[in-house]
Structures are given as C-alpha cells and as structure tokens.
Amino acid sequence: MQNREIEHIINLITPYYIMQSITNLVSWDQETYMPVNGMILKEEQTEFLKLLSHKYLKKSSFRSALSKLIDLNPSLHTFHIENLNWEEKALLREIKEEYLRVTSLSASIVKATARATTRALESWKQAKQKNDYSFFYPDQKKVIHEYMRQAKAYQKKEGDHLYNSLLHLYEPKMTVEILDPITNELKQGLLPLVQEIQANQQEIDPTLCSDSPLSINKQMDLCHEAVSLMGLDKENYNLSTSEHPFCTALSSDDIRITTRFDEANCIKGLLAVMHEAGHALYESRLPKEWKDTPLASAASHGIHESQARFWENFIGTSLEFWRVFYPRLQSAIPHKFSEVSLEKFYASLNYSSPSYIRIYADEITYNLHIMIRYEIEKEIFEKSLSTQKIKERFNELTKKYLGLEVKNDSEGVLQDIHWAMGGYGYFPSYMLGNLYAAMLFHAFENDHPRWGEELLETGNAFFIRDWLDKKVLSKGKKLPPKQLIEEACQSEFSCLPFLKYIKKKYTATA
DSSP states (O other): OOOHHHHHHHHHHHHHHHHHHHHHHHHHHHHTTOOGGGHHHHHHHHHHHHHHHHHHHTOHHHHHHHHTTBOOOTTOOOBSSSSOOHHHHHHHHHHHHHHHHHHTSOHHHHHHHHHHHHHHHHHHHHHHHHTOGGGTHHHHHHHHHHHHHHHHHHOOSTTSOHHHHHHHHHSTTOOHHHHHHHHHHHHHHHHHHHHHHHTTOTTOOTHHHHSBOOOHHHHHHHHHHHHHHHTOOTTSEEEEEOSSOEEEEEETTEEEEEEOOOTTBHHHHHHHHHHHHHHHHHHHHSOGGGTTSGGGSOSOHHHHHHHHHIIIIIITTSHHHHHHHHHHHHHHSHHHHTTSOHHHHHHHHTOOOOOSOGGGOOTTTHHHHHHHHHHHHHHHHTTSSOGGGHHHHHHHHHHHHHOOOOOOGGGTTTSOSTTTTTOTTTTHHHHHHHHHHHHHHHHHHHHOTTHHHHHHHHSSOHHHHHHHHHHTGGGTTSSOHHHHHHHHHTSOOOSHHHHHHHHHHHHHHO
16 A cells, blocks of 8 residues: 555656657657658647646646655655655655756757757658758757757766766766776677677678568568567557657557568568567566556666667577577578578578668677767767767768778668657667676576577467566666666676677677
8 A cells, every 4th residue: 555645646747657658659650650741730749748748847736746755856865754665765766856857957948859859850861861961960950959958957067978967868877987998898899709700601691681582561470470479469569660660658558669671681670670579578568556657667778778689689589589480481481491491591690790770780790880879979968079070970980890981871870860869878778788688698598598498399488578577577667777687687787798698609600
C-alpha cells in the first residue's frame, strides 16, 4: 500500500507522461505516413505539445506538491516523509530530476527548439534524397544554436564541459572525462584487431549476404518471424518503414517499429528489425505497476541500446541463432541459399570490412563510427568546430578511423537522423550499449552455457528474453545504469568483455 502522498504525486505526474506519449505519436506519424503538405500542422502540433508539457511541470502547484516530499535542491536528496521503500525513493528522485531538467528551460527555448527540430527533420530528408548537405545545413545550424542554449541552461557548474549537460540527458552522470578513457581503450584494442582480422578473410565470400534479394513483402514476413522468435507479442507492435529505422513506444502495449528495407539485401533489413525489436522488448517489459511514471522507463539510453545491440549482434549474428533461422531464409530465397552451407553463410554474415553506413557496420568497426560522431559533437560544444565545417570534419574522421573517402553526403554526414532531431549526446549511448551488451552476454553464457542447444530444442528465444527481463527489463529506472549493469552481471563495468568477445568470434570466423 502506497503512501497517500506518493499516490498524489503519481496522479500529478501521470498527465505529463501521457503528453510525452502523444508527442511520440506525432513524431512517429511525421516519420512514416505524413503527407508532405502536413508539415505546417505538424510544426504547430509539436510546438503545442512540448509547450503544454513544459508548462504543466512548471505549475506552482506541482512544485509545491513535490517539494513536500523531497528537497528540490539539486545537490541534496533529502526526503520529507518517513517510511518510504526503496522504489518510492527512486520514484521521487527521478521525478525531481525530470522536474529540474524541464524547469531549467524557458518557454522560449522549448518553443524554438521544437520548431527548429521539426523543420530540420524535413530539410534533412530533402537533403538526403538530393544527396546535398547544403539543404540541411541552415536548419542544422539553428538546431545547434538551440541545443547550445539548452546545454547552458542545464549546466550544473561554471566551467563544466557544455557537452556533459547533453550527455546527462541520455546517460545519467556520464561525462567527457569518463568517456574519453573508454574510447581510448577501445581504439587501442580495436584498431590493431581490425587490421588483423581483415587480413585473414580471403576464404570468405562477402557477397553471399550482401547479395540477398527479396521482395519487401517477403522481407516483412521474415522479420515478423524473427520478432516472434524473440518473444515480442505480435499484438503489441506495428512494423512500418521510414527513412531511418527507429522504435517509439506509446505504451508497453503499443510500440511502433520502423525500418528501411533494401530489396537487394534482405539481411540488412532483418538485423535492423531485430535491433529495433530489442528496443521494443524493453518497452514491453517495463514495470507496469509504475505505468506513466519515470520508473516505467529505461534506466538510460545506453541500457536501452544494450538490448537492441544484444539482439541484433550477440544473438542475431550468432551461429546458434542461424542454426534455427537459416532454414527459413533458405525457404524464402531458395535459388540463393539452398546449396550454401550454414558455415559459409555464417562466415559471410560476419565478414568485417569498413563501410560508410553506421547502422550496417559490422561489430568490429561499429564503435569507430561512434567515435567519429562523438569527436564532432565534443568539438561543436567546445566551440572549436563551426557548423559550416561539420561535413569536412566528418569526412576527415571517416578517413582517419575507417580508411574511407566519403563519396557523397547521403553516405556521409547526412546518413543519421540524430542531428536533425536534436540528439546531440545520444551517439555515445550506442558505444556504451555495445559494452553493456557484451557484459550481459558474458553473464548470460555463464547462466546458460548450453543456450544454443536450448534454442534448437525450444525453437524460440523466450528463455533469453526472460533472462534479460529478470536482469534488466523489469527493473525499469529503479536503479542507476551503472549499478543496474554491475548487479546484473556481478562484475564492474569494463571494456574487456566486448574486446574478448570480438577477438574470439572474429578470429574463429576468419
């Protein structure tokens, strides 16, 4: 039985999270089915909803109710009522954190940011279609300006790196000072490994997977089969297409997955859907008893990405998964795969080669893509990189880390949607997600050393979903991300499980 005061604050915060859900729906519509001429109304809807939710939390009545339960001083976590359990304390801390974040922004910043990102999303699509960064650049400049204003408003102390203010939005307590050593350790571990592995792949035919033609409708069917095998209820999600794959949840029972299909390569679309379905599984298994409160959300974006990367890579590119799923692919494309052995297919699937597109990068080079974006974002918010130089810097770092000369803007600076939607600070979540996923996979293998046989015996991965549910999904935001991952894995955070996994898998494959 909850305290009346806790019930009261839950009733007060619930409308705010319902507004967030409606905003997500508007955004999903913009990315999927909205006609071109719907843009003007979409701007008005987005601006209205964001201002409405901002105004709601800034009401004096909300502040008064919250301050009776917890001290609103940012540096204190003093509770004003007794007999709270640990979940109720976590709830109050998270509501306070959200309140302080939202109310640190003025209405003018909220309004200007909503308008700037809505317009930028459309100009980004246009620029990508025309393969011309100049169509996007003016709107990107406006978005960066607004996020500079936000970062300054969020800044906890004078002299702190502005970029830290944005990193906190996606990974609580994450800073440049913590991330830099992580990226350096990964560079030192990955760059020599990239060269070693790629020099020993002469016997592998990469075209087996890259040339896997299948109609969009049949790809959809194949993807639904994979998602069903993962244990996501078909009544809880919708799969559609968009320029950039994403997943958004309106509730735990209404999750929208989008992907981008390539008729010449069905494997890309399948793995992209498994990635987004990993996000969807997280959303579907969050604690329902805390619905429409912060506790019914992910611990962090890095933890969220760990689920997507876990399913896409640690399961989706594993030999164990394809022992179950390969016959389905052979049945879908018999003229291509009926005579190809599973071993040859698996080697091709895990062929490592630097590529232009981040979302289709192999496990070895993927983090190098993130480092490119991380360095650029840091430089933007250090004000050492002007907006007009972003494209040039992107191309320069692509050459440095991947050894590739960027040939066009769509495969270069325009490939990701994040900068159009204002996701500065998000990209490191992917790298952290890879590292978290490796730790989880190591712990999972310790608990299920015969997991490949279990997968064959059951014909589904429900036991994997249930293991993740117990360790991560059902806990929502009750624990900080570092504590959550370390308790789940019974070990301290480290890059080593990821580096060991990569070396073991790709040395064996090569």
